Amino acid sequence: MDLQTLTYVIVGLTFSLYIGIAFWARAGSTKEFYVAGGDINPIHNGMATAADWMSAASFISMAGLIAFMGYGGSVFLMGWTGGYVILALLVAPYLRKYGKFTVPEFIGDRYYSHAARAVAVLCLIICSVTYVIGQMKGVGVAFSRFLQVDYDTGLYVGMIIVLFYAVLGGMKGITYTQIAQYCVLIMAYTIPAIFISLQLTGNPIPQLGLGSTLVGSDVYLLDRLDQVVTDLGFREYTTDVRLSGLNMFAFTLSLMIGTAGLPHVIIRFFTVSSVQGARSSAGWALVFIAILYTTAPAVAGMARLNFIQTLEPEPGQYLRIDERPQWFRNWEKTGLLGFEDKNNDGRIQYSADAERNEMTTFDQDIMVLANPEIAGLPNWVIALVAAGGLAAALSTAAGLLLAISSAISHDLLKGIFTPGITEKQELLASRVTMALAVLGAGYLGLHPPGFAAGTVALAFGLAASSIFPALMMGIFSKSVTREGAVAGMICGIGVTLFYVFQHKGIMFIPGTDFLGDTAANWFLGIEPNAFGVVGALVNFIVALAVSRVSAPPPLHVQELVESIRIPSGATIHYEDKT
Amino acid sequence: MAQITQEQAKVYWRRNLALMIKLLVVWFAVSFGCGILLFDVLNQIQIGGYKLGFWFAQQGSLYVFIVLIFYYARKMAALDREFNVDDNG
Numbered sequence: 090m091d092l093q094t095l096t097y098v099i100v101g102l103t104f105s106l107y108i109g110i111a112f113w114a115r116a117g118s119t120k121e122f123y124v125a126g127g128d129i130n131p132i133h134n135g136m137a138t139a140a141d142w143m144s145a146a147s148f149i150s151m152a153g154l155i156a157f158m159g160y161g162g163s164v165f166l167m168g169w170t171g172g173y174v175i176l177a178l179l180v181a182p183y184l185r186k187y188g189k190f191t192v193p194e195f196i197g198d199r200y201y202s203h204a205a206r207a208v209a210v211l212c213l214i215i216c217s218v219t220y221v222i223g224q225m226k227g228v229g230v231a232f233s234r235f236l237q238v239d240y241d242t243g244l245y246v247g248m249i250i251v252l253f254y255a256v257l258g259g260m261k262g263i264t265y266t267q268i269a270q271y272c273v274l275i276m277a278y279t280i281p282a283i284f285i286s287l288q289l290t291g292n293p294i295p296q297l298g299l300g301s302t303l304v305g306s307d308v309y310l311l312d313r314l315d316q317v318v319t320d321l322g323f324r325e326y327t328t329d330v331r332l333s334g335l336n337m338f339a340f341t342l343s344l345m346i347g348t349a350g351l352p353h354v355i356i357r358f359f360t361v362s363s364v365q366g367a368r369s370s371a372g373w374a375l376v377f378i379a380i381l382y383t384t385a386p387a388v389a390g391m392a393r394l395n396f397i398q399t400l401e402p403e404p405g406q407y408l409r410i411d412e413r414p415q416w417f418r419n420w421e422k423t424g425l426l427g428f429e430d431k432n433n434d435g436r437i438q439y440s441a442d443a444e445r446n447e448m449t450t451f452d453q454d455i456m457v458l459a460n461p462e463i464a465g466l467p468n469w470v471i472a473l474v475a476a477g478g479l480a481a482a483l484s485t486a487a488g489l490l491l492a493i494s495s496a497i498s499h500d501l502l503k504g505i506f507t508p509g510i511t512e513k514q515e516l517l518a519s520r521v522t523m524a525l526a527v528l529g530a531g532y533l534g535l536h537p538p539g540f541a542a543g544t545v546a547l548a549f550g551l552a553a554s555s556i557f558p559a560l561m562m563g564i565f566s567k568s569v570t571r572e573g574a575v576a577g578m579i580c581g582i583g584v585t586l587f588y589v590f591q592h593k594g595i596m597f598i599p600g601t602d603f604l605g606d607t608a609a610n611w612f613l614g615i616e617p618n619a620f621g622v623v624g625a626l627v628n629f630i631v632a633l634a635v636s637r638v639s640a641p642p643p644l645h646v647q648e649l650v651e652s653i654r655i656p657s658g659a660t661i662h663y664e665d666k667t
Numbered sequence: 668m669a670q671i672t673q674e675q676a677k678v679y680w681r682r683n684l685a686l687m688i689k690l691l692v693v694w695f696a697v698s699f700g701c702g703i704l705l706f707d708v709l710n711q712i713q714i715g716g717y718k719l720g721f722w723f724a725q726q727g728s729l730y731v732f733i734v735l736i737f738y739y740a741r742k743m744a745a746l747d748r749e750f751n752v753d754d755n756g
Binding site (some may be wrong): 160162163166167170171173174175177178179182186296298299301302309310311327328330334337338341342363364365367369371372375376379383386508629651654655656657664 | 671676679680683687690694698699702703704706707710714715716717718721722724725726728729730732733735736737739740743744746747752754755
C-alpha cells in the first residue's frame with residue numbers, strides 16, 4: 090500500500106474511533122457537558138488531561154523548535170511541565186473543593202462580584218482564543234501535508250473537523266475520546282523516536298540515546314551535533330542560550346504560571362471525585378505528559394542531525410537539487426518548505442549565513458511530521474505520526490472550545506445576564522459559541538503570529554498575567570478585595586497585551602505592530618512570548634495596593650476561603666461566634 | 668459530617684503551607700537553579716554524552732517534578748487522615 094492510502098486508512102480508523110466514543114458517551118445534562126458528571130478516576134483523568142494539554146504545540150511544533158533552538162528550547166520543556174507542580178500544590182485541590190463548573194465562577198464568588206466574573210471571562214476568552222490560533226496553525230500544517238494541499242486549504246479542512254467534533258460531545262465525550270487520543274498520540278510520538286534512536290545510537294530508549302555515542306564510533310551524539318551545527322555557522326547546540334539568562338528565566342516562569350492559570354487545564358480537575366483525587370491526578374497527568382516531553386529533546390537533537398546530514402551528506406558536498414528526496418518534494422507542495430539556487434550550482438547550500446543560505450523557506454513546524462520520512466522509516470510509522478498530530482491538535486482544540494463556550498453560556502448568560510434560561514438553551518448557547526470561536530480562531534490562524542508553539546506560549550503569558558494571580562490571591566489571601574482583583578486582572582493582562590501587540594501586531598494582524606518584532610526594542614531583552622511574568626507581577630502589585638484602600642471582603646467570603654482550604658465537606662466549627 | 672475547630676483548621680493549613688514551601692524550593696532549585704542559573708557551572712560535569720546543566724534543563728528537572736507531585740499527594744493524604752478531613756470515602 091502506498092503512503093498516501095495508508096495515511097488515509099490510519100487517520101480514518103482513529104477518527105472513527107474518536108467519533109464512536111464521542112457518540113457513545115455524549116452529554117445529556119449540563120453537568121455531564123461541563124464536568125463529565127464529576128466522577129472520573131484520577132488516572133483516567135490524568136491521561137485525558139495529558140491529551141488535552143499536549144496540543145499541536147507539544148506534538149507537532151515543540152521538538153522542531155528545540156531542534157533549532159538547542160539548549161534555549163529547554164524553556165518549553167521545563168515551563169510546560171513545571172507548571173504542573175504549581176497546579177498540583179497551589180491550585181487544583183482548592184478549586185476542586187470549591188466544586189463548581191468554571192474558573193470565572195470561582196473568581197466571581199471569591200471576589201463577590203459579577204464584574205470580577207465578567208473580567209475573568211474576558212481574560213479567559215483572550216487567552217483561549219490565542220491558544221486556539223496556535224492549534225489551528227498546527228492543524229493547518231498537519232492537514233496540508235496529509236491531503237497534499239497548501240497551508241490555507243489544510244486550515245479550512247481542519248476547522249470543519251474540529252467544529253464537528255467539539256460541538257457534539259461536551260466534557261463527557263471529550264474525556265473518553267481524549268483517553269483514546271492520548272494512546273494514539275503517544276504511540277505516534279514514541280515509535281518513530283525509538284526507531285531513530287536505534288538507527289543513530291543503537292539504544293532503543295530515546296532519552297538514553299541522546300546521551301549515547303553514535304553507532305560505529307565513539308563520538309557522543311551531542312558532541313557530533315555541536316560540531317556539525319557550528320561548522321555551518323550556527324551556535325553550539327547544547328549551550329545556545331535563548332537571548333539571555335534573564336529571558337530564559339522569565340520565559341520558563343511565564344509558561345509555568347500560565348499552566349496553572351489556564352482554565353481549560355484547571356477545569357479538568359473539576360471532573361475527579363475528590364480533593365485527594367485532584368492532587369494525584371495532577372501527578373498522573375504529568376507522568377503521561379513527561380513520556381512525550383522527555384522524548385522530545387531526543388527527537389529534536391536527532392532530527393537536527395538527520396536533517397543536516399540529508400542536506401550535506403559529506404562535508405562541503407551539499408544535496409543536489411535533482412537528487413532531493415521524496416519527503417522534500419512532498420513538503421514543497423504545502424508551501425512550508427522551499428529553496429532557491431542562488432549560485433546556480435545545482436545544489437542546495439545550507440548555512441547560517443543568510444546571504445549564502447539556499448533553504449529560503451523552512452517552517453520549523455514541519456520538523457516532527459517530516460522526521461520519520463527524513464529518517465527513512467516504514468510508511469506505517471509515517472502514517473501513524475500524521476494521525477498522532479491530528480489527535481493532539483483536535484483534543485486540545487476541543488478542550489479549549491469547551492472552556493470558551495462554558496465561560497460564555499454558563500458565566501455570562503446563565504450567571505450574569507439571563508439567569509432564567511433553561512439547561513437546553515444553555516447547551517445550545519455553548520454550542521453556538523464554540524462554532525463562532527472556531528471560525529474566529531481559524532481566520533486569525535491564516536496569519537499566525539509565530540510558530541504553533543510560540544503562539545501558544547503567548548496564550549500562556551496572557552493566562553499568567555490575568556487569571557493565575559487572581560486565583561493565587563483568592564486562595565492564599567482573605568484580604569484581597571473585589572476592587573483589587575478587578576484592577577489587578579485588567580492591569581496585568583493589559584500590560585501584557587500591550588507589549589505583545591506593539592511587537593506582534595494588534596490582534597496579530599501583520600503590519601499593525603508599532604515597534605517591530607526585534608530584540609533591540611524589547612524591555613530588558615525579554616521577548617513578547619516571555620512577558621507574562623511581568624504582567625503577573627503588575628497584577629499582584631496593583632491588586633494588593635488597591636485592596637489596602639478598599640473595604641475588606643465580607644465575612645461569608647472569608648469563610649469561603651477557609652472552607653476551600655479543607656478537603657472534606659467538614660464544616661469549620663466557630664466556637665467563638667456561636 | 669466531620670467537624671474541626673478553627674484552631675485545628677489553622678494548624679492544618681500551616682502544615683500544608685510548610686510542606687508546599689519545602690517542595691517549591693526543590694522545584695525552583697532543579698529547574699531555574701540547575702537548568703538556568705547554574706547551567707555553565709554544571710556543564711563542567713559530563714555524564715555520558717550529557718553535560719549536566721543541559722541534562723537538568725531537558726531531562727532531569729522533569730523527572731523531579733513528577734516525584735514532587737506524588738510526594739505532596741501522599742503527605743497531604745496522611746495529613747488529611749490525621750485531621751480527619753479526608754474526603755476520599
